[in-house]
Amino acid sequence: MNGSAPLPRGRRPRDLEPLFKVLVAAAIAVPLLVFVLYPLVHILGRSFQTPDGLGLANYAAVMGTQRFMRLVYNSFEVTVVTTVITVVLAYGFAYAVQRTCMPLKNLFRLIALIPLFAPSLVQAQGLVLMLGRNGLVNRTLGTDFSIYGYWGIVISSVLYVFPYAFLIFSASLALADNRLYESSRILGAGPLRTFWTVTLPSTRFALIASTFVVFTLVITDFGNPMVVGGDYSVLATEVYNQVIGQANFELGTVIGMVLLAPVAVAVAFEKWINRRSHAQISEGSQPLSVRPNPLRDRVFTAYSALICLAILSVVGIVIFASFTHLWPYRMEFSLRHYRFDVQGGIQPLWNSITIGLMAAGVGVVAAGLAAYVTEKFRTVLDSPLYFLCIVPAAVPGMVLGLGYILAFNAPGNPIYPLYGTLFLIAICNVYYYHAQGFLIASTSMKQISHTFDEASSTLGATFLRTMRKVTLPLMWPTLVGVAVFFFMRSMVTLSAVIFLITPSTQVAAVSVLFLEDRGAVNQAAAFSVCIMAVVVAVLIVARLVLNFFGHRHISLIR
């Protein structure tokens, strides 16, 4: 018999593992289809629904108006200006942290990350307390100055997205090949020339990535424009006004789709660029040694101190205001706002914590399993599954939330029993932040060598045993990080949950918005402080646990 006959195709799956793997991969895809793609398809369909059947009438009604052009212009104006300012400021700050001998680096770094622990509209809140009509400045100086409007949005947005850009630049600037810098110096290049020819080009991918990340965050943010925007409306606030204010879902969906387009383009471009970026650090690379330079170090210290001062003062004033009797009229110390004698009381905070815990649990399983399957299984479903996993990055939170109402608030829908529960809000948060959680998990999984799996299977282990005995024990610190990530984002997010809350499922971040809207700035501040306190407490506990088990290198703040 000729031994080179092809293996009979039909007989291959004598081993059932490959079949099982494909089934698991398919099972993982189901919730993504239900909780990401289905609402999106629904919202898209709804945007074409008119009283006279399917058509473009909604789009025509929205886009034809002067007001819509204004909104688009406003959104882009705010977003582009904020992006430019943030990228420049954050680059400088990250440079100070990574490439100078500035003192107190860790403190500066920590302060820069504070906005991540706070509800996303805390900057606007602080700005109003400080520079609003009844703000500290107007009261003390007797001026009549107003921060509401364009500049209010830009300033609060810059503070809001600063840590995201800083983290990207910081990671990029931390990697450097000392040999390049030595060559540059030996060839006679001054520090400025070295910066232009070596430093800047080596961080170009971070520049592009952070530009798009910042752009996406700002154009989809609606907490800050709601609070400090005044008459200056943007697309995100308009979606909210149309849906909540006027119950006009069709127009809301149309504007949502309009918002989706630039975000999808930005995210797609960022992923594409990311794929083209290759490792700049080869095996022979030497870590950069930064040498002291008194002038440079002093300039950057002053610069960083200024930035930190801005971040601290905005957050600090919120904390301060929460402890005053009645800002800004009676400034004496008072704890009365922590009695939460507002409608619903303290319940929204408990709701937020419950949602955060559920999102952490569901998120770890969903993102962790998806990462495991796409990294290790090597089935035909790998790339479609990967795509599904990162699609949420391109969906504005408001659009996803709106999609949830439209898709699941229908008595016939199998998900309907979940509607109006904290659990559905948690699920919404999980899938809104799915892409980031998934990428954290899969990056760490990539670092676990494939040969562990191979060694395990040649020793006779099924993949289930490999997962239980090898992969999970190696992965758990990262999974703790993923859980903390989902918890943290669930506590502070506004945009995805704003459409899903009911009086009984009110969350703390939304309470801040509503109270702020009503002018109850002190109670709003107290809620913000509670949110920050919970997030910081969880971060500290997680850090201590990881450090106890010797995993200091796992970063929790993303």
Add this chain to the structure above:
Amino acid sequence: MTLDIQNVTKRFGELKALDDVSISIANGSLVCFLGPSGCGKTTLLRVVAGLELHDQGKLVLDGQDLSLVPARNRNFGVVFQSYSLFPNMTIAANVAYGLECRNWPRKEIALRVEEMLSLVHLNDQARKYPHQLSGGQQQRIALARALAPKPAVLLLDEPLSALDAKVREELRVEIRMLQQRLGITTIMVTHDQEEALTMADNVVVMRDGRVMQSGTPMELYRRPSNRFVAEFIGWMNIVPADMGLPFPENGRPAGSHPLVLGIRPEDIQLLAEQDALCLLQATVDQVTRLGNLTRVRLRISENGASSREVRIMAEIQGMGEGLEVGMNRCISVAGESVRVLEWR
């Protein structure tokens, strides 16, 4: 256990990583797959291990076709270049892993782990974690882990490449002794010809997914059947056949002429200019004295019909007294030590 690799072919897209490879591995022998990187040797090992699925051909172990058996059921022990000890387990737990997978009773596992660790002289390290051991120790543990479940065949994927020279030398001897003591059929992949020649019973030289030649180390050295093997194993002078050097007639295909000859440096004799045995006149270009032997590079000034310049390396015993650059010397070689590498 006799392992037969029959007509195995493996493609990665357009690339043929293995092209109709057939190798027979005798029970208890150590076979080396040797070749430059990208020659398919590691792919072949992975196919044998069950980590890659081949497209065509058969893997037969003692008469049973293994082609469809997944890696975890093949009962082959594999040692990887990167050690791949599980970092979250102690040394003892690593060695016990394969036994737990086979549901051995707890007591027997403990005994076997003890036995395996003493086999590699690392009993005292049982409670440590892999990162606390040196590279050489880790690789010995990896060997113990692979051998613990009494595998049918032992597969070693460049097991020594990540180690420094001295440890490599030690482990070479240790692996070989262990393999012979246990009498386990073993395949080792390497790109290091010295490793292959010193350890293996049989060497399979591969290139571009094909077997170039297989045989005992000395067969490959003395009788390379083509230019690639001649140059890959040791050093061989490759010269045109029309310079007037003798060659053996055996194995000559009917009606053909030799095209390329190969001569080992140690088979070349350097004689005084007027010697009666003189075959070719040459000029000394370079003399490198290594103490016990001397390497002489020569340029052949008079090369028969062709006018190409040919250089030859000769190795002579001793210090090569009296040899100087620029001298004329006479080259002689015995016909039976010349290999014809290409016929026309």
